Amino acid sequence: MRRIGIWIAAGGLLLATAACGGSPGNGSGSGGGAKTQSLSVGAVAEPANLDFTSTEGAAIPQILLVNVYEGLVKLDQNGEIVPLLAEKWDVSGDRKTYTFTLRKNVKFSSGAPFTADDVVFSLGRVKTDWKLKIKTQLDVVDKVEKKDDSTAVVTLKRPSNGFLYAMTSRLGAMFSRTGVADLANKPVGTGPYVLGAWRRGDSIRLDANPSYWGTKPALSSVTMKYFKDATAMNNALLTGGIDVISSVQAPESLQQFADPNRFQTVEGTTNGEVVLSMNNGRPPFDDKKVRQAVRHAIDHKALLDTAWAGRGQLIGSMVPPTDPWYEDRTGDYPYDPAKAKELLGGKTYAVKMRIPNLPYAVSSAQVVKSQLAQVGINAEIEPLEFPARWLDQVFSKGDYDLSIINHVEPRDMGIFADKSYYFHYDNPEFGKLLASADEGTEQQQADDLKQAAKLLSDDAAADWLFLFPNLIVAKKGVTGLPKNAIAESFDFTALAKQ
Amino acid sequence: MRGRPNLALLTGGTLVGLVVLAAAVSFFWTPHDPTLVDAARKLREPGGGYLLGADKFGRDTFSQLMVGARTTLYVGVVAVGIAAVVGTPLGVVAGMTPRGWLSELIMRVNDLVFAFPALLLAVMLGAVYGPGTLTAMIAIGVATVPAFARVARAATLQVMVTDYILAARAAGRRRPAIAVRHVLPNIGSVLIVQASVSFAIAILAEAALSFLGFGTRPPIPSWGRMLQESQELLFSTPRLALWPGLAIALAVLGFNLLGDGLRDHLDPKLRRIRADG
Numbered sequence: 001m002r003r004i005g006i007w008i009a010a011g012g013l014l015l016a017t018a019a020c021g022g023s024p025g026n027g028s029g030s031g032g033g034a035k036t037q038s039l040s041v042g043a044v045a046e047p048a049n050l051d052f053t054s055t056e057g058a059a060i061p062q063i064l065l066v067n068v069y070e071g072l073v074k075l076d077q078n079g080e081i082v083p084l085l086a087e088k089w090d091v092s093g094d095r096k097t098y099t100f101t102l103r104k105n106v107k108f109s110s111g112a113p114f115t116a117d118d119v120v121f122s123l124g125r126v127k128t129d130w131k132l133k134i135k136t137q138l139d140v141v142d143k144v145e146k147k148d149d150s151t152a153v154v155t156l157k158r159p160s161n162g163f164l165y166a167m168t169s170r171l172g173a174m175f176s177r178t179g180v181a182d183l184a185n186k187p188v189g190t191g192p193y194v195l196g197a198w199r200r201g202d203s204i205r206l207d208a209n210p211s212y213w214g215t216k217p218a219l220s221s222v223t224m225k226y227f228k229d230a231t232a233m234n235n236a237l238l239t240g241g242i243d244v245i246s247s248v249q250a251p252e253s254l255q256q257f258a259d260p261n262r263f264q265t266v267e268g269t270t271n272g273e274v275v276l277s278m279n280n281g282r283p284p285f286d287d288k289k290v291r292q293a294v295r296h297a298i299d300h301k302a303l304l305d306t307a308w309a310g311r312g313q314l315i316g317s318m319v320p321p322t323d324p325w326y327e328d329r330t331g332d333y334p335y336d337p338a339k340a341k342e343l344l345g346g347k348t349y350a351v352k353m354r355i356p357n358l359p360y361a362v363s364s365a366q367v368v369k370s371q372l373a374q375v376g377i378n379a380e381i382e383p384l385e386f387p388a389r390w391l392d393q394v395f396s397k398g399d400y401d402l403s404i405i406n407h408v409e410p411r412d413m414g415i416f417a418d419k420s421y422y423f424h425y426d427n428p429e430f431g432k433l434l435a436s437a438d439e440g441t442e443q444q445q446a447d448d449l450k451q452a453a454k455l456l457s458d459d460a461a462a463d464w465l466f467l468f469p470n471l472i473v474a475k476k477g478v479t480g481l482p483k484n485a486i487a488e489s490f491d492f493t494a495l496a497k498q
Numbered sequence: 499m500r501g502r503p504n505l506a507l508l509t510g511g512t513l514v515g516l517v518v519l520a521a522a523v524s525f526f527w528t529p530h531d532p533t534l535v536d537a538a539r540k541l542r543e544p545g546g547g548y549l550l551g552a553d554k555f556g557r558d559t560f561s562q563l564m565v566g567a568r569t570t571l572y573v574g575v576v577a578v579g580i581a582a583v584v585g586t587p588l589g590v591v592a593g594m595t596p597r598g599w600l601s602e603l604i605m606r607v608n609d610l611v612f613a614f615p616a617l618l619l620a621v622m623l624g625a626v627y628g629p630g631t632l633t634a635m636i637a638i639g640v641a642t643v644p645a646f647a648r649v650a651r652a653a654t655l656q657v658m659v660t661d662y663i664l665a666a667r668a669a670g671r672r673r674p675a676i677a678v679r680h681v682l683p684n685i686g687s688v689l690i691v692q693a694s695v696s697f698a699i700a701i702l703a704e705a706a707l708s709f710l711g712f713g714t715r716p717p718i719p720s721w722g723r724m725l726q727e728s729q730e731l732l733f734s735t736p737r738l739a740l741w742p743g744l745a746i747a748l749a750v751l752g753f754n755l756l757g758d759g760l761r762d763h764l765d766p767k768l769r770r771i772r773a774d775g
Contacts (some may be wrong), residue, residue, distance in 0.1 A: 231729050250730030252554055302537035306555045357629075357711050366555060366717040370535035381716050385625055 037497050038221040039478065041490070042233045042242040044249060046201070046226035049184035052170050054131040057387070058408055058488065061170040063204055063224050065489035068109075069189035071172035072100050072119070072152075073164060075410075075487040079322045081164055085114065085174055085190060095159035102150040106213045108176040109194040116146035122175045123154070130171075134409070137166040140438075160438050161445045165411060169488055192217045192493050202226065206492065218480075218496035230359060237263075243478055243497070246490050248471035249359050251309035257473045265473050268483035269313065271320050272408040272468030274360060276368060277394075279401050280461065281424030284351065289343045291460035295333035296340035297375040298368060304466045307363035312469040317453040318413040320467055322486050325449040332457045340375040348376040351401035354394050356386035361404040364465055368404070398422050406468050410486060413452060416461055425461040507759025510694075513752025517745075521567040528561035533717040541735055550741055553724075554731060559738065562719040563745055569720045570749060573635050573704040574697045580639025581646045582693060588643070589650025590677050590685075594658060605651070608644045616641030616703055624712035631704075631720075634713045638703045642696050649692045653685035687764035694757030698750045705746050721746050 045059040052060040066074060072086035083089075086100040106114040123144045126135050140160045145153045156163060166172065179188025187195055192214065196207035203225040208217045225242055227233040230249035234256060236242045248254065257263040278285040278294065285291050300314050313321065316329030353369065355361040362383055369379045379402055384390040394400045400422075407415070415421050417431040430452055437448035456462075470485040480494030529547065539556035542548055550559040588608070592601040620637035627633050657663060657680070666676050707713035708722025716723060721742040728738035 231732075234730075253730040253733070255734045299537070302535070305537045306535060306540055309554075362711075362716055366533075367535045369717060370533060370555075382628055382630075383711060383715065384628065389625070389628075 037219050038223065039219050039244065039495055039497055040203075040223045040225055040242040041244040041246050041492075042225050042227055042236055043246045043490070044227060044230070044233070046204075050187050050195070050198075051183035052132075052173075053125070053129060053183060056132055061488040062490050063206070064187055064189070065170050065173060066191065066487070067193045067206055067222075067489060067492045068187050068191045068195065069170075069173040069175070070191045071167055071169075071174060072102075073168050073172065075168045077482060077484055077486075079324075079484075079486055081168055089164075096156045098154040098156070098164070099147070100152045100154070102152065103213060104150055106190050107211055108179055108188050108190055109209055109211075110176055110179050110188045111211075112176050112178055114174065114176075114190050115149045116152040117149075118174055118177060119152035120144045120146050121177045122173065125175065125180070126171055134169070135171065137162060137169075138171055158439055161440070161442065162411070162438050169410070193222065196221055215493075217493060219492075222492045222495060224490075237473060237475070244472065244474040244481065246472060247485070248473060251311045251469075251471060254309070254311075254471070254473070260476070262476055263473055264476055264478070265471070266481050266483055267311065267472075268470040268485065269320060269322055270408065270468050270470045270485040271322070271410040271412070272406040272485075273315060273318055273320065273412075274312075274364065274404065274406045274465045274468055275318075276364075276463040276465050277400070277403040277405065277423055278460075278462055279398065279422075279424060280426065281398065282401075284349045285401060288460060289345075290349070291463075292333065293340040293343035293375060294372065294377065295460050295463045296336045296343065297377070298371050298463060298465070299335040300330070300465065301335075303364060303367045303371070307367050308360060308466065308469075311471055313467040315464050315467045317457040317464060318407075318416065318462075319449070319453045320486075322484065323411060323449075325446040325453070327450050327453065329453060329457045333460070333463075337371075337375050344376055346376075348378065350378045350380070352382060353379040353402040353404075354382045354384055354390070354400040355404045356390040357383040358386055358406075360406060360468070364404050368402070368465075395422050398424065404465065408468070410488070413449065413456070416456055423462060425456075425459070427455065427459060427461075430455050430459075504759050504763055506755045507763055510752050510755030510757070510759050513748055514756050517567050517571065517749050517752065520564045521571050524561075524564040524568050528558075528564050530558035530561045532557060532561040532565045532719050541731075544737070551737060553727065553738055559724075559741055562724060563721070563741060565719040566721045566724060566742065566745065567749075569631065569714050569718060570701050570704060570746075573631060573638065573714075574700045574753075576635040577638040577642060577700040577703075578693050578696050580636065581642035581696060582689065584639075585643040585646025586650045586682075586689060589647040589652075590654050590681055592647065593651040593654025594673060594677060594681070596655060596658075604647065608647050611640070612644035612648075614641065617706060620703070620707050621710070621712050624707070629707075629712045629715065631714045631718070634704055634707045638700045642700065645696060646689070646692060649688055650685060653688045654681055657681050657684045687760070690764065691757050691761040694753050694760060698753035698757070701746065701749055701753065 043062070047059040047063070049055055050060060050064060052064065070084050072084060073081050074084045076082045085103055085106060087103050088101050090099045100119065102116060108114060123138070123141060126138050140156050140158065140163055142155045142157045147153055174190060176188050190213065192209055192212045193206035194209045196205035198204045203223050205221055205223045207221045208219065227236065233245055234250065234253050237245050238256060254265060257265060278291050280286055304310055304312055304314060314330045316332050319326045353365055355365045365381045369381055372379050384393055394403050414434055416423060416425045417434050419426045433448045433452040433455065437445045437452065440448060470483070472481050474481055477498040479496045479498065482491050529549065534557065536556035539552045541554055542552040542556065544551040548558055552558055588604050592604045595601045616638055619641050620634050623633045623637045663676060663680055666680055704713055705722030705725070708720040709726045713722055714720035724742035725739055731738050
């Protein structure tokens with residue numbers, strides 16, 4: 001009995017130091033000649049399969065888009081739309097017809113040539129075979145036609161500013177007519193990399209595509225290695241198991257990588273708005289005054305400093321600074337607990353804060369709870385397993401008062417226009433602004449969207465805690481890291497190792 | 499009592515007493531509000547009213563430890579309570595009917611539950627009913643039932659062959675009366691020792707569950723979650739992991755020593771050997 005006692009006590013200490021453990025990880029095959037260089041990138045969410053046409057979530061396009069699949073156009077680091085498989089495109093005077101001139105001599109990894117037929121096929125498949133919610137973004141497409149082998153014409157039902165942007169996302173990915181039999185396991189694209197090996201539960205390796213049409217990648221292979229735990233990923237970089245952390249999940253730990261002789265840190269922006277969602281569809285947050293009180297009650301600067309080590313940016317509405325119609329809305333609801341109390345009229349509330357069990361959400365929730373308590377709103381935190389349970393309870397069934405989630409999709413302000421979306425925000429004026437923005441000229445689009453963002457903020461449809469930072473840590477000598485994560489993919493194309 | 503003082507009992511009692519004291523005092527007083535977030539006090543060094551410093555949210559570590567003791571005891575008491583209340587009667591019934599089908603049934607179901615890891619059960623319950631202190635306590639309690647049932651059965655078997663039970667049966671006492679009047683009082687010491695050891699295991703299980711995010715909900719302080727939250731700061735501010743780790747280790751050690759000490763103290767045979775030797 002006595003011996004068991006000591007072992008159990010030792011267990012407590014082990015638990016205390018478990019964080020130092022972490023697997024050393026396997027080597028990434030570094031070194032060797034320039035031709036055989038490879039790189040290993042750590043990430044947090046492993047895809048369940050490789051088919052982003054039928055499976056929701058950011059994990060699949062993160063590794064496959066731009067790297068394996070390419071679209072006609074892509075987003076560059078500044079958020080500009082630039083040519084990819086299309087050499088150029090012409091827009092008709094009524095802004096309803098897009099004529100794409102395709103690059104010649106492009107081949108799929110299966111060997112099949114890429115032609116206008118594939119454009120017709122791929123965009124047609126979005127309507128017929130895709131199962132994602134976002135596919136409605138291409139509902140505006142009326143028809144897609146082949147003019148000749150290297151010219152494709154897309155006709156829209158009405159002018160749309162969102163169309164070309166949607167084409168930079170996974171919706172615009174080009175598939176081979178003979179390459180969609182087993183999308184979940186065998187992706188066939190035109191990109192600089194092809195699928196090498198997938199060790200389920202561990203990693204996905206992409207190999208350089210020897211017959212790539214453009215600049216061939218500097219690396220022979222890139223491995224995406226998946227970790228369940230932020231500390232394990234940190235330790236893998238410290239011990240050399242990986243070369244890059246694609247997205248730091250524990251920003252306080254960055255001090256470990258402060259040595260400039262060994263590591264480099266890249267900090268940029270993302271499209272991820274960390275939203276404090278309020279259920280506009282039921283009491284107490286169906287009352288605009290209560291929602292406004294919440295926005296006044298939160299000290300956003302203090303929240304960012306404590307919950308996410310001050311990394312990221314404060315935003316006041318659903319627009320990231322990289323969008324052309326961004327306006328600084330952080331001054332709309334300054335931190336003012338007295339004002340918040342006044343708006344609540346001396347009443348107190350008990351609400352449920354049902355959050356995903358993700359690091360940023362659990363951290364932020366504790367700050368939000370503490371600050372809301374100061375003005376008389378008692379929020380009980382309930383972490384739900386993410387994604388399955390959170391999606392079911394909060395996102396689908398809408399059973400929540402408050403929640404916290406990072407909305408990562410680019411240009412996603414439109415989700416507030418959908419009354420059935422889990423915010424249950426309902427203001428017809430907002431929908432009108434978005435519709436007019438999509439159809440209008442570029443200037444009108446910007447004006448309308450600025451107004452829409454202001455309306456969201458004024459109505460306190462939600463609170464915006466902060467803009468999620470793009471934090472990458474890499475070994476010294478790794479180049480071509482994407483500073484801003486504003487597209488859906490982690491772009492491997494420029495990666496190299498000195 | 500002659501002979502050497504019971505060192506295990508003394509040390510264990512002191513450690514457990516400290517935990518109980520901290521928990522009791524925390525109901526009335528803590529140096530600071532353990533859940534109040536204050537960016538100005540972020541990672542404050544120990545000293546100046548903050549005995550053990552503050553965490554990344556600016557929350558006082560010492561206050562959190564005190565309230566964490568409460569969580570720990572709460573989980574231990576309820577989990578061990580469930581195990582004792584369910585497990586003991588099962589064990590006694592099985593022990594009093596050693597060759598009956600009932601005994602067989604109880605002990606085989608017992609084996610079944612025993613084979614299922616407690617942590618896995620807790621993680622499963624957490625996934626289905628949502629994580630929380632209550633689900634953690636129930637899971638740990640249910641998983642500890644077999645241990646109690648086995649110990650109770652073994653002790654009952656020993657008691658059942660004694661002369662006084664024989665006498666009671668000869669006098670026509672019914673089985674329930676024998677169980678309550680004669681068996682339970684005589685296996686009590688064994689159960690107390692078992693409770694003490696189970697308590698230690700429950701504390702560790704709660705800490706592990708909170709560490710994994712399946713235990714006590716934030717921001718209610720829990721030693722396990724304090725450890726988890728200090729993970730990312732392990733290299734820059736190791737003290738944040740040190741204190742809750744130490745608290746868990748000492749509390750577990752305390753309950754184990756207490757169990758050992760009580761066993762020595764309550765076992766008349768052992769006591770005699772010690773006194774003579």
